Amino acid sequence: MEYLPNIIFAVILILGIGYFVRNIKKIIRNIKLGQEVDASDNKSQRWKNVAYIALGQSKMVKRPVSGFLHAIVYVGFIIINIEVLEIIIDGLFGTHRIGQQVLPEWLYGFLIGSFEILSVLVLVSVIVFWLRRNVIKIKRFLSSEMKGWPKSDGNIILYFEVVLMCLFLVMNATDTVFQTAGSGNVISQFIAPWFDGLSVGTLYIVEKTAWWLHIVGILIFLNYLYFSKHLHILLAFPNVYLGRVEPKGKFNNLDAVTAEVKLMMDPDADPYAAPAETSEDDVPAKFGASEVMDLNQIQLLNAYTCTECGRCTSECPANLTGKKLSPRKIMMDTRDRLEEVGKNIEANKGKFVDDGKQLLGDYITNEELWACTTCNACVEACPVSINPLSIIMDMRRYLVMEQSAAPMELNNMMTNIENNGAPWPYNQMDRLNWKDE
Structure with missing residues (x-):
């Protein structure tokens, strides 16, 4: 019975990581449904993009408030979770704060102290994010595509982060050995008095409960990413590298x-x-794209990487003038259809069975596609190098070359170019008449 907690911990860890790996394999399978594309060029520039855009958050901070807060959450969450390594070792081998035993006291104190400060900063940032979404109600979070699950998803992830940060601080505040050492308890020393009056045994139970909930919460959070827009935490790096x-x-x-x-x-x-x-x-076999399998693998990776932040839509001139187009919705629709196709393949033993639907028409309408001005504002605005325009243009190509379904004005222009060598309805002899007007 002495090793029962360690066995339980190992089982939970294996199940959590195993389920995560299983879902990641599904994503890889779905992305591979797309057309292969060569992205082996400009390697040095691609790595620079990863450094500046993915790691450096250079495009996020173009909007200072949200960019700064996101940088805090991004840096804080990554650094704080370094402690997960200590938790895993303690859980598997039955040790207690192994880092405190093997690292110099000053170094361990510096690390945990930094984690505690960052956890408070993350808490503050997350609360501000929640207020921006639910109280201030910033316009880009109120679009039609952000109703229902997308709206709930944005809040759920914020609640997750609040709970995990609070559990981390409570775990430290109720750890009597850690508090007695007095090294690294920069924030938790002010929380510890909240638990004054509790017996040593009760403090131990509270500390262990927070410890277990913290690591289980991290595993739940990890597996929640598959169902959430926050999959970009993992996919932003390859997506930026493979970006145009x-x-x-x-x-x-x-x-x-x-x-x-x-x-x-x-x-x-x-x-x-x-x-x-x-x-x-x-x-x-087909000019352009009408279905997710017609798109290339980078475009499908784009769809999974979309953060649903709405910066693309808020910069889109078509959307700003009341047109139906929302670049964010293009990416969300592509991801939703790709997930639907993936489930179809699973249900039919590895083969896709025609379900009578496709991306064009059932998810994305012609009206949305032709509203685009091809200005690239959405591409420039995206903080993780997603390219909604490439999908729009491939689907337009299908409409023009496969269905001859371009708007009348465009068809007239193309007919004039074919017959007259110019977009205007003048024959070759009269092409310069405009200068006399």
């Missing part, structure tokens, strides 16, 4: 289309001959 490094206005060309255009522009070419630059394998 080409100029934002550059449009990707399809080799098959490029070869066809070159053939049409060559006066000496045989129109019935297959172009030399391409082969049947180079011609895509």
Whole structure:
């Protein structure tokens, strides 16, 4: 019976990490449903982006208040959870504060003291975040796509962080050995008097209860990430690395289309001959995208990484002028459909069975796609290098090239370019008439 707590701890740890790994494998499987894409170029720039954007939070702090608070939570939560290593060792081997035994007293005191200060800063930041969402009610958190679960999710994660920080402080405040040592109890020394009058045995029970709830809470939090927008805690780093490094206005060309255009522009070419630059394998099965499987793997990673912060939508000129488009909703819809496809595959033993739905039409409407001005404001605003515009443009490409479903104005323009060599309805001889007006 002496080792029963250690066995229970090991079982909980294995189950928690095992369930997390299982869900991460689902995400990887779903992302791999997308088209492969080569992102091996510009490695030095990609690593710089990770350093500045993912680690340095350079795009977050462009909005000083939320950026500064997020940096506190980000840094604090990561550093505080270093103590999880000590908890795991204590839980598995039955030790108590192993760090206090193996580290110099000043170093251990400095670490725990830093953790306590950061935990208070995290608490304050989280409370401010909650007030911004629920009392001040900042506009970007009130959009139609933020009703129901997305709104609840944002609050649940804040409650999680409050509880975990409080448990950490209570655990330290009721640990009589730690408080007696008087090294590192920078904040908890002021909480300890709240428990005056309790017996040593009762303090031990409170301390152990807080200890168990803290580590179990961390494992629950870890596994909650899969169901939450806060998956970006893990995915932001690969997403930023794989983010676009080409100029934002550059449009990707399809080799098959490029070869066809070159053939049409060559006066000496045989129109019935297959172009030399391409082969049947180079011609895509579908031009553009109407379903998540038509998107590439980076776009699907983007969908899972979306923080639902709404910075993209708040910068979108189409949205600001009352159009239906919300770049955030584009990413949320893509993720929701991808999850639905993943569940379909699981239910059908590894194969996707047509469910009569697709991303285009059932989730994202033509109206949303054509409202986009392609200004890249959403791409510039995203703090983790997500590119909603790439999805919009691929779906537009499908509408134009597969369904001829462009708006009338665009169809007229393309017809004029084809017939007259210009967007205007003038023949070749009259193209310069505008200068006389």
